[in-house]
Amino acid sequence: MAALALVSTFCPDRVGLVSGITGHLFELGINLRDATFASLGTGAEFSAVCELPDTVTVEEVEASLSAQPELAGAQVKVTPFDFDPVPGPQAFVTHRVEVSGGDQPGLVARLSEIFTQFEANIVRLDAQTLPDRAGERYSLRFSVSIPPERVDTCLAAVANTAEALSLNCRTEAL
Structure with a gap:
């Protein structure tokens, strides 16, 4: 089974956030499981449980997402996901x-x-x-x-x- 990670971002809301984040994750070979997005005031939050390929680490995902133009000024956090990804x-x-x-x-x-x-x-x-x-x-x-x-x-x-x-x-x- 692929390694699981929780990807979380918080930044100013802007057009193209979801496509920028998910497109970049796709380019890294990452598969999304459960995901949420919400505008919170003038901010926006995206969170997803992700399946990482064996060749990609949580540190690499965090660093590469942080460098994306859509996430300028964002708080980006990628951590191992230790829960069962299958909903009960x-x-x-x-x-x-x-x-x-x-x-x-x-x-x-x-x-x-x-x-x-x-x-x-x-x-x-x-x-x-x-x-x-x-x-x-x-x-x-x-x-x-x-x-x-x-x-x-x-x-x-x-x-x-x-x-x-x-x-x-x-x-x-x-």
Whole structure:
């Protein structure tokens, strides 16, 4: 099996980041496994579990990525990945939950506690402050793995919490 590495970058957001990073990794013979990209304010973060060919070290990947023009001024970190790269059953997304409305301090903590209470695993989380006609709208999107026997009560608890906070809630079973 190929060596595994976690490639992480953080830099100012700009057009061409994903193609620059992934194109360079491809040129090095690196295969991407799980990967994420997000704009965070005016910054951007890319992370990926990568399969390195035997001829490439984590140090070489870090040095070569750091030299890429798209990553000028970036924080680049490449480290060995010691976890199993094959997702377990808790990484299988069963539902998407979106909660939106006015920003509520502690909202992410409150909703994530509900998921924990019902033994639901958060697989992905995306939170954004978005402009709208009334000023700003906060949008949270959770991709979760909920045990089948807890789906109804878990989603009801999330919906009730959103309603109590005057937020919109939408769920989707996958």
